[in-house]
Amino acid sequence: MESRYERGVARLSEIDRARVEGILASLQDIAPDFARYLVEFAFGDIYARPGLDLKSRQIATVAALTALAALPQLRVHIHGALEVGCSREEIVEVIMQMAVYAGFPAALNALAAAKEVFAERPRRATVSSALSAGSPARDSVSPS
């Protein structure tokens, strides 16, 4: 039977394993058990539940982290949202909508974080150039 930790790692692999593993590694010398709880509870218990698709989960998380002004974690989950199929445009829409609920400063600071994340990632200019390069597209581009 799969353990909670294994299930959490499996779920993380679909989202943003590399970045979360960086966070887990940074906890090893100060709070190693906390790294384990994060994998087990957040990803093994909650994200692994079947009742909500991963894309909707990332939309909820980007909304909440914008409202809470938790910018380091927001950056990680903007990456994660892109990995599970959100387009850049959808992420920007979620953040803009937060101006209604949490105010313009929360949305402005989150847009600045999104801009940094988008700049760090490769983006397919056109479908043909991606095909010719033989590399898979990273972020999905909505037709707008």
Place this chain on the structure above:
Amino acid sequence: MESRYERGVARLSEIDRARVEGILASLQDIAPDFARYLVEFAFGDIYARPGLDLKSRQIATVAALTALAALPQLRVHIHGALEVGCSREEIVEVIMQMAVYAGFPAALNALAAAKEVFAERPRRATVSSALSAGSPARDSVSPS
């Protein structure tokens, strides 16, 4: 050309017009312009944008209002989320996930609000009873 106000009212009709109109009415004797801004900016500008579907918008809003502990508005938007096609199970998943980002008290208080909202609404017991009654189902029920 449709005005921002008209576009906002149209968008509201898809979400939860009756409840939001109650809020707008209560503002008439203290801040009537604020009622107008709410329709124009929140619904006519933001919710009317094409880049994100209404169901995803309600998921983002339920997540943010849970994290911000804005319970009166959360109740309105749980109704709204059900109207645009979220199942009760999906709403509960979004709120539970907020324990990871905003803590257990925020999630517990939001679950209590959801319980109140669910109790106020008719719910189809089975598909057959709804069909035999000839009435449309109100909340969608996910198979779980």
Place this chain on the structure above:
Amino acid sequence: MESRYERGVARLSEIDRARVEGILASLQDIAPDFARYLVEFAFGDIYARPGLDLKSRQIATVAALTALAALPQLRVHIHGALEVGCSREEIVEVIMQMAVYAGFPAALNALAAAKEVFAERPRRATVSSALSAGSPARDSVSPS
């Protein structure tokens, strides 16, 4: 020489002594020293400073309590703002402006609190009726 406590009480007399004294009385059997700190620090140290007029201080406080969703204290300070010369219209403007910085839910909940406070207070219908009654007007009415 006037003590901090005496200075605080004097400042409170200009703002909303009756209501704050109710708060202080309710603290006597659980935290009597805390009642004293509130008078001495908040009113004797801060509000008694000469660098900002009382009306501006109440505007700042109404803004902050709206943003923080501290509704019991907001009600007290809406009364206080009216006592030191803010009009109802100015208070509503401050709260509406908070939608920009803290979101619409914070502003909506604060407007509901303002509505309750306004309903509790006498309001001069016209200047002549107030004059004929020989009583001073309570809340100033801005010409709008």
Place this chain on the structure above:
Amino acid sequence: MESRYERGVARLSEIDRARVEGILASLQDIAPDFARYLVEFAFGDIYARPGLDLKSRQIATVAALTALAALPQLRVHIHGALEVGCSREEIVEVIMQMAVYAGFPAALNALAAAKEVFAERPRRATVSSALSAGSPARDSVSPS
């Protein structure tokens, strides 16, 4: 081997099992797994750790719930703090200290919650009356 759930229930028995069980019961028809996570993660993982005594854990929790204005949960944990050996006076000190970090409104609202909790509980008037009654004292009374 003791499961996380069993360990959580055991820890809860030392704190405030009756009240937390009321919370768990209220979750059964809306989010039964969330009740389980609360027992397993909060009490089975975190509170069961050996590195900090239960009294210190309750002081930390009362402080945080005061700062976060999470009043329903604060009431539960004021009960819990009294059960694990905090005196009423110590709880009042923790809440008063929060005025420095989270402002006077947060502390005032938490003191009102503490007053309600204290009123619900039996309190030994004097040592001799408790002894003559042959019943154990409930809340410890610091000599002040």
Place this chain on the structure above:
Amino acid sequence: MESRYERGVARLSEIDRARVEGILASLQDIAPDFARYLVEFAFGDIYARPGLDLKSRQIATVAALTALAALPQLRVHIHGALEVGCSREEIVEVIMQMAVYAGFPAALNALAAAKEVFAERPRRATVSSALSAGSPARDSVSPS
């Protein structure tokens, strides 16, 4: 008839057009509509209303941004408050007062932001030196 955008730009010109235009420019490649909403709603709808003078509006905003710990926006609005006639002393008084409502950390972090803003701006040392230099004073200096 003046559009909401034109009215917002006109209002911004009285406050701190240069700095806000920097913010708007930074939004062009990620969320250009959001820049427009900020001008239209925040400045064209709210700040352009006649019921509250601009100086009082900036006092309310400095108070709220201090309480919300929104430091990048606080810096912009401390500049804005100085432009519309607040003295440095009045801004410091508003921030200090927030220790009562939002705690000392919020006030300390906002004072650090104010210190940075004040250091970026020219300040008239004495009335005579400003007159002899033939240049208008930038920030008003209260006699203290």
Place this chain on the structure above:
Amino acid sequence: MESRYERGVARLSEIDRARVEGILASLQDIAPDFARYLVEFAFGDIYARPGLDLKSRQIATVAALTALAALPQLRVHIHGALEVGCSREEIVEVIMQMAVYAGFPAALNALAAAKEVFAERPRRATVSSALSAGSPARDSVSPS
């Protein structure tokens, strides 16, 4: 008779005088009275009260500053907690516990702050090396 300021300075000497004096010095050119209020109210009034030991006060403060995401002040009080006898392990336990009440992002950002603080301080590797060096141990090490 000892003044509030003297009492506050005395209390600070037990906690983290050097770091707090740095903060007070930085306030001298912008808000010197605020530095005085911090010493008088926070340390002379609150921390000097007899009803709660200093170690418990620091645990409450570390918990609250984690929940409020007030990282500059959290760093100061992690130093302070170590000075009054908390072990590194106890501080880490308090912060980890905050994941339950304020969410994982608040706890993760506080753990990062704790890691920085711990790295700045000397730590006794073993009892014998400290004894042979003839220097007193700085932070207490719990046996774990």
